[in-house]
Amino acid sequence: MEFDGTTFALEIINFLVLVWLLQHFLYQPVTAAIAQRQAGIEKILADAQATRSAADALKFQYENRTAEWEQEKAEARRQLQQEMEAERSRRMAALQAALDEERNKLRAVEQRRDLEQRQHLEAEAIAEGGRFAGRLLSSLASPELENRILLLLLDNLRHLPEQQVHALRAAGQSGELKVISTYTLNEAQRAGLTEAFVVLAECPVGCEFDQDPTLIAGLRISIGPWVLRASLLDELHFFAEAQHATVRH
16 A cells, blocks of 8 residues: 555645534533533532531521520420419418408307307396396285385485476476376375475476386376386386396497
């Protein structure tokens, strides 16, 4: 085979043309594509790194936030426990106060009931004493006892206070003397009473005499609005009223 210089030259030219064509139409686009691809990969890596950094930051924040939440939960539990203890103490104090108030009310009711029972018993005792005294005085009542009461009454009339004397005189100006006795008064007794009241009233006084056996012994005298009670029945009533007033106080 013979070496052909022309052919060799042409092949070299063809090779150079091929290289040039490959460089301009294949190598540069491929290089550009590779560079672009590399840039894209680098960008992806950079984004991934940024994402990882952001994730690490978020993880750090989450861990810090979790720790803060634990602290907040512990503080919230502590505050809740304190509030529950305070509320429990408040309710226990309110319950204790209510119980104390109820005990005081019950004590007051019991004391009131005891007082009323004692007053009732005392009132019954006074009533029974009054009935006994009434029976006793009834057994002792007689015209002689009534005459003693009348004599004592006449003596007391002579020593009446000035104020009562003025009241009797004022009553005698417009009223009639009414004398109620347990037993029938004789003429001397009636005359003595009439004379005593005429002297006290300093004017003529009309007299009316009547009887009431329930007085036990003694008299009840009235002239106008002025009334003089001098009987054993009235004395028993005065005694019972005084004892009732003492029991109530």
